[in-house]
Amino acid sequence: MKRVQFSSPYLPYLFIAPQMAIIFVFFYWPSVQAIQSSFYLEDPFGFGSTFVGLSNYADALGSVQYQAIARFTVVFTVLVTFLSLGIGMLLAVKADAVLKGSSTYKTLLIWVYAIAPPVAGLMGMMFFDQHIGPLVKLAGFFGWDMKVGLNYNDTAIAMIIVSVWKQIPYNFIFILSGLQSIPVSVREAAAIDCRSGVRRFWTMTLPLLAPTAFFLLIINMTYSLFDTFGVIDVMVKDKAANNPITLVYKVYMDGFRGNDLGGSSAQSVILMIVVFVLTIFQFRFIERRVHYN
Amino acid sequence: MNRIRFFDHFVLMLGVFIMVAPVVVAFMTSTHDAVDIHRNGVFLSWGDHFTETYNTVLTRKGGFTGEITGTRMILNSLILGIGFAAGKIVLSMLAAYAIVYFRFKFGTLFFWMIFTTLLLPLEVRIVPSYEVMTKLGLTNTYTGLIVPLLASATGTFFFRQFFKSVPEELLEAARIDGAGPIKFFFDILVPLSRTMIAAIFIIMFVYGWNQYLWPTLMTTDERFFTLVRGIKQILLVWVGSNIPDYNEAFALAILAMLPPVMIVLIFQRWFIKGLTESDK
Secondary structure (H helix, E strand, C coil), X not given: CCCCCXXXXXXXXXXXXXXXXXXXXXXXXXXXXXXXXXXXXXXXXXXXXXXXXXHHHHHHHHCHHHHHHHHHHXXXXXXXXXXXXXXXXXXXXXXHHCCCCHHHHHXXXXXXXXCCHHHHHHHHHHHCCCCCCHHHHHHHHCCCCCCCCCCHHHHHHHHHHHHHHHHHXXXXXXXXXXXXXXXXHHHHHHHXXXXXXXXXHHHHHHHHHHHHHHHHHHHHHHHHHHHXXXXXXXXXXXXXXXXXXXXXXXXXXXXXXXXXHHHHHHHHHHHHHHHHHHHXXXXXXXXXXXXXX | CHHHXXXXXXXXXXXXXXXXXXXXXXXXHXXXXXXXXXXXXXXXXXXXXHHHXXXXXXXXXXXXXXXXXXXXXXXXXXXXXXXXXXXXHHHHHXXXXXXXXXXXXXXXXXXXXXXXXXXXXHHHHHHHHHHHHHHHCCCCCHHHHHHHHHCCCHHHHHHHHHHHHCCXXXXXXXXXXXXXXXXXHHHHHHHHCHHHHHXXXXXXXXHHHCCCHHHHHHCCCHHHCCHHXXXXXXXXXXXXXXXXXXXXXXXXXXXXXXXXXXXXXXXXXXXXXXXXXXXX
16 A cells, blocks of 8 residues: 555546456356355256255265275376476576576576467377377387377376476476576685585575465465366367376366256365465465565 | 487477477478378478468357357356456465564464465366355356456465565665555555566466366356367267367467467566566
């Protein structure tokens, strides 16, 4: 808040009205509807609905299929998050270390950020293609007969590789900016105190990067949960049955293919709670970082 | 010391290779013809079918109804990207201005209501959002494609942060000079925010261009397909054909990534600035 402010009986409302209108129609209305219909069993053809209480939730959480997808989602999220964060950090630390040419590396490394997930998925399909895919040939060289699209684990690995590839630049940008904001005096002092570069990383750099890394942890988890939808949708080629999918994909499948609106909404609400918890973490952290500054 | 530097460069070059190679291979392969790719796999050399492939992809009427061309999809993607970015900037600047520069009843309440939208990505409320759109009759329209995507607060928070960092003296001086709120906004605040607006525009354009799930739900009419949304549809047509049009698939992927990638490369500094400062 500013000390000096305008006061006007109608202007602020006029300024904020467009944003509020759009939020009401396209955010609050559907969100409330999602919660509401999660308690109903809806007729797929729209001939009314019956109140069923929590049974949609019980059905979702109790189903073996849902649990399997939830397990895959957790594994997928953990792997994508840590791999893309780890590789992004490695590259950022190295780019920060080489002063000459670091901007060239920056240019070469960040642009993949701009590629849309389904486009990355399409590239993945081609590179893991049974017939022409160079990565399948590479795997074959090591005696691994990769069957992406047919074999559950192979498809999962391909999806993880594509998702990580797409996310590395994002982590790279943030960590590099974080590193370059560490004052020269601190770096010099650390260099005098500690000759080993590896130890310097663990005792000086990493603690200073902790706020950025934590922020990225949340962002990457959200990315793995939601933004990989495009990668998955393209790579399973509409054959979700024997392929790995994430929870968000199941919400979509049940809602639009299965016409199970109640069940899909209940799953949405479960995801909302997960995201909510994640976000609380994130905001508490951001508040803390404001203190640091 | 030199050995360490060499190792650093080695790791970085490996990283660059992993990030760049797939796209180079995709582009090179797209210049060969499908039979050749089917027989020999992907290529690292320039083929002689560049003009032919890209011409086909851009102008041939394809899809199930045979009404959509690549050019039309590019146009739709541009409409979505630019419309989304412009809408986001106008809406969020206005809202942030009200929040930061005015003391008014319900101001805090509005602030929190906007804030809440950060909690739920579109992906978790897709089914009800779709129902709302059907009720409003907005499916297969550009409005339906763009406007619901604007219902999140990322931009508002970005501008709020920026406005708060604008020195208070400016406002005091403006008021002494007799500037009202509207004059202050257009004559001082907007020009002052130029670089921020540019940074946000670039990020939001890339975000809009790359949208997939929402266009997939909103557009069943192929005339409204964006490039990113059309990719899977095209892929499905190919599945099952004897020799898939690998070259055209690669060409489409290249076309779909070209504008956002170019923008990020050209406006790199602004892009990174906007990205790291907005805490997206």
